[in-house]
Amino acid sequence: MKNIYEVRSANKIKSTIIVVLFFLFVLISVYFISEALGIYLGYKPGGFGFLGIALIVSGISTFISYYFSDKIVLGISGARLATNKEDKLFMSVAENLCIGAGLPKPKLYVIEDTAPNAFATGRNPEHSVICITTGLLDKLTRTELEGVIAHELTHVKNLDIRLMSIVSVMVGLIALLGDWFFRISWRGRSRDSDDKSQLGAVILILGIIFAILSPIIAKLIQLAISRRREFMADAGSVEITRQPDGLISALEKISSDTEALEAANKATAHLYIVSPFKLNTLGQGRTVNKFANLFNTHPPISERIATLQKMS
Amino acid sequence: MIYVLIGIILVLVFWVISTYNFFVSSKTRIKASIQEIGNQLKRQADLIPNLESSAKGYLKHEKGVFELLTSARKQIVGAIESGDLNKMTKASSAISDLLPKLTIAVEDNPELKADTVINKLMDELRDTSDKVMYSRRLLIDLTADYNVKRVSVPSSFVASMFKFDELKGLETAETGDHVTVSSDEMKSPKVNL
Numbered sequence: 016m017k018n019i020y021e022v023r024s025a026n027k028i029k030s031t032i033i034v035v036l037f038f039l040f041v042l043i044s045v046y047f048i049s050e051a052l053g054i055y056l057g058y059k060p061g062g063f064g065f066l067g068i069a070l071i072v073s074g075i076s077t078f079i080s081y082y083f084s085d086k087i088v089l090g091i092s093g094a095r096l097a098t099n100k101e102d103k104l105f106m107s108v109a110e111n112l113c114i115g116a117g118l119p120k121p122k123l124y125v126i127e128d129t130a131p132n133a134f135a136t137g138r139n140p141e142h143s144v145i146c147i148t149t150g151l152l153d154k155l156t157r158t159e160l161e162g163v164i165a166h167e168l169t170h171v172k173n174l175d176i177r178l179m180s181i182v183s184v185m186v187g188l189i190a191l192l193g194d195w196f197f198r199i200s201w202r203g204r205s206r207d208s209d210d211k212s213q214l215g216a217v218i219l220i221l222g223i224i225f226a227i228l229s230p231i232i233a234k235l236i237q238l239a240i241s242r243r244r245e246f247m248a249d250a251g252s253v254e255i256t257r258q259p260d261g262l263i264s265a266l267e268k269i270s271s272d273t274e275a276l277e278a279a280n281k282a283t284a285h286l287y288i289v290s291p292f293k294l295n296t297l298g299q300g301r302t303v304n305k306f307a308n309l310f311n312t313h314p315p316i317s318e319r320i321a322t323l324q325k326m327s
Numbered sequence: 328m329i330y331v332l333i334g335i336i337l338v339l340v341f342w343v344i345s346t347y348n349f350f351v352s353s354k355t356r357i358k359a360s361i362q363e364i365g366n367q368l369k370r371q372a373d374l375i376p377n378l379e380s381s382a383k384g385y386l387k388h389e390k391g392v393f394e395l396l397t398s399a400r401k402q403i404v405g406a407i408e409s410g411d412l413n414k415m416t417k418a419s420s421a422i423s424d425l426l427p428k429l430t431i432a433v434e435d436n437p438e439l440k441a442d443t444v445i446n447k448l449m450d451e452l453r454d455t456s457d458k459v460m461y462s463r464r465l466l467i468d469l470t471a472d473y474n475v476k477r478v479s480v481p482s483s484f485v486a487s488m489f490k491f492d493e494l495k496g497l498e499t500a501e502t503g504d505h506v507t508v509s510s511d512e513m514k515s516p517k518v519n520l
Contacts, residue, residue, distance in 0.1 A: 107454045107457075110458070111454070111457045111458050111461050112461065114363065114367070114458055114461040114462050114465060115460075115461030115462070115464040115465055116465070117356065117360070117465045117468075117469065157453075254468075255461075255464070257464075
C-alpha cells in the first residue's frame, strides 16, 4: 500500500532514470556512428560534420511537428471545438479540474466517434489541447470522466508532450545517422583505407555495431519512457481527483470497448489515454507478455488498474 | 582548479536563487489560490438566486430544502464580505451539505426525478460545489508542497536563511467529529431494498 505522494516520488525517480539513461545512450551511439562515418570517408576522428547535419534534419522536422502539434493532430483526427451547448459536461469537468490542478484552461476539442478515448497535446500548459471522443462522453459517468480528464491534465502539467518530442528528435537522429552510415558504406567510397589507425579501426567496428543496434534500442527506450509517463499521469489523476475508482472503471470501460477509433493512426497512438489499437490491449488482459509489452506505447491495462488499486 | 571552484560556486548560487524563487512564487500562488476560493464562492452566491427562482415552482412542497438553499446563500455572502479564510471554508461546504437532502427530495418524487429543470439544478449545484472543492484542493496541495520543501534537506537551508515561515493553508480544526469515528459509523450499513 503506497500513498499518492510516495507513488509520485517513486514515479519521478524512475522516469528521471530512464530519461537520463536514454540521453546517455543517444550521446554514445551518436558519437560512435558519426565518428565511424567520418573515418570511413577518410576524415580524422573528432569531426562533427555528420552529427550536425543529422541533428539539423531531425531537429527541424520534429520542431515543426512539436510547434504545430496541436493543429496537426487535431487536423488529422478531424476534431471540432467543444461548445458550451453540446458538451456542457466536458467543459465544466475540465474547468473544475483545472482549478484543482492550478493550470490554465486548455482548449477543448471533441471527435465525433463512438469509440471512447481521449488525448492531450500542445507544447506547454498555455497552449495545451485536450480532446475526447463523443463515445467517451456518452459512455462514462461524471466521476469516470473526471478521472480521464485529470489523467490528460497531468500529461499537460508534466510537460510530457515536450519530453516525448525531444525524445523523438533523438530517436530520429539515431535512425538518420544509422541509415546514412549504411547507404554510404554500401557505395564503398573509402578513399585512403591504408591510412587507418588502430583507434580508427576500433571506432569503425563500434560504429557498425551501433548503427545496427541503436535505432532499435533507442526506439525501445522511447517506448519505455512513454509507458512510464502513462503511469505518472495515472498517479497524477488520482492526485487531483482523489478517486482512483473513477479512473479504474473508466479504463475498464475504454479498454473493454471493442470499437476501434477511426481517427487514430500509428503516429498519434501514443497520445491517447488507452492505446487506440484494440488488438494490443485486449490480448494482455490475462497474461502479460513481457516481450510484447516492450513494443507498446502504453502499459497493459491490467497493470495500470493494479497500480491504481494499490492507491485506493 | 580555479575554474572548477568558480563552477561549483556558480552552481550553488544558481541553486540558492532557484530555491528562493520557488518559495517566493509558491507563497504568491498560495495567496492567489485563497482568492480563487473567494472567487468561486462569489460565483456560487451569484448563482443561487437564479437557481432558486427557476426551481421555485417545482420545489413548492420541499420548503426545507428551499430554506437551506437561502441560508446557504446568506452564509456564503457573509463569508465573502468578511474575507476571512476560516469563514469561507465553513461556508463553502454549505452547498455540498445541501446536495444529499435535495437528492432525497427528488428520489421521493418520481415526477421531479424526470424533470429536466430539477436535473439541471442538481447538475449546477454539484458543479458549483465541485469548483469550490477543487479551489480548496489547490490551496491544500500548494501549501503542502511549500511546507514539505521548507523542512526537507537541502532546501530547508534556504528556507531558514531567508526565514520562510510555515503556512497554514486551509484551516481545519484538529479535533472534533471529523477526526473521530463514532460507533454508529463503524457498523456496516444495512440497506433495505
